Amino acid sequence: MLALTRKIGERIVIDNQIVVTVVEIRGESVRLGIEAPNEIKIYRGELYDAIVNENREAVASNPAKDLNVLKTIPKKKKE
Amino acid sequence: MLIQSARLGEMEVSDEAVVQFPNGLPGFREMRSFAFIPFGPDSPFSYLQSTADADLMFIVLETFAVFPDYTFEVDDAVAAELGFSLDNAPQTFSIVTIPDQLDQMTANLVAPLLVNWRDRLAVQYVLEQTKYSVKQRIFPNGLPKEPTDETGKGR
Numbered sequence: 001m002l003a004l005t006r007k008i009g010e011r012i013v014i015d016n017q018i019v020v021t022v023v024e025i026r027g028e029s030v031r032l033g034i035e036a037p038n039e040i041k042i043y044r045g046e047l048y049d050a051i052v053n054e055n056r057e058a059v060a061s062n063p064a065k066d067l068n069v070l071k072t073i074p075k076k077k078k079e
Numbered sequence: 080m081l082i083q084s085a086r087l088g089e090m091e092v093s094d095e096a097v098v099q100f101p102n103g104l105p106g107f108r109e110m111r112s113f114a115f116i117p118f119g120p121d122s123p124f125s126y127l128q129s130t131a132d133a134d135l136m137f138i139v140l141e142t143f144a145v146f147p148d149y150t151f152e153v154d155d156a157v158a159a160e161l162g163f164s165l166d167n168a169p170q171t172f173s174i175v176t177i178p179d180q181l182d183q184m185t186a187n188l189v190a191p192l193l194v195n196w197r198d199r200l201a202v203q204y205v206l207e208q209t210k211y212s213v214k215q216r217i218f219p220n221g222l223p224k225e226p227t228d229e230t231g232k233g234r
Binding site: 038039041043044047048050051052053054055056057058059061062065067069070071072073 | 174
């Protein structure tokens with residue numbers, strides 16, 4: 001991993017297309033500005049981790065269970 | 080196409096049932112191609128089987144069938160990338176996690192699967208600001224007791 005020290009207003013440029021700017025530092029919080037092309041997905045790490053974990057748990061939860069009950073679940077109507 | 084599934088065995092699926100996730104799914108980035116295999120004609124549940132890895136299968140729920148009031152907003156850039164528009168609205172699914180107690184099964188409402196059936200493209204879209212949970216109970220009052228056919232009427 002590369003670790004860089006930056007001051008407020010200073011930037012990091014990644015792969016000619018992603019620019020990360022240190023906008024504000026207050027106490028233990030750092031506010032970052034990120035400019036990137038639309039196709040680059042940006043998530044807060046803990047949210048991304050939560051989705052990764054849930055996806056893995058979902059896959060692991062499936063094998064060998066008898067799921068016949070799911071064949072005939074009624075759909076709800078919007079009220 | 081012919082696909083292999085650890086759970087369902089070898090099976091032939093229609094090309095129409097196979098969608099591409101150009102970005103993969105979080106945790107499974109390299110897996111792009113999945114087949115939707117419904118549990119039954121009247122069920123909102125489907126298997127989502129990787130066409131490349133027999134062991135990789137999700138169970139998904141057509142979200143609005145169980146959560147008719149579910150709402151979220153899709154970013155314009157994502158809508159453009161996946162080909163969603165008013166004329167080509169996505170169908171929404173949620174990945175289901177099934178613990179040992181079946182009635183405790185949950186749907187991930189924070190990261191719905193949005194499917195463009197016209198172009199057979201899909202994305203797992205992560206909602207940044209949302210009141211929903213990654214573990215929303217599907218049957219808070221327990222599993223439905225009877226099948227949905229007419230004989231199930233008891234009142």
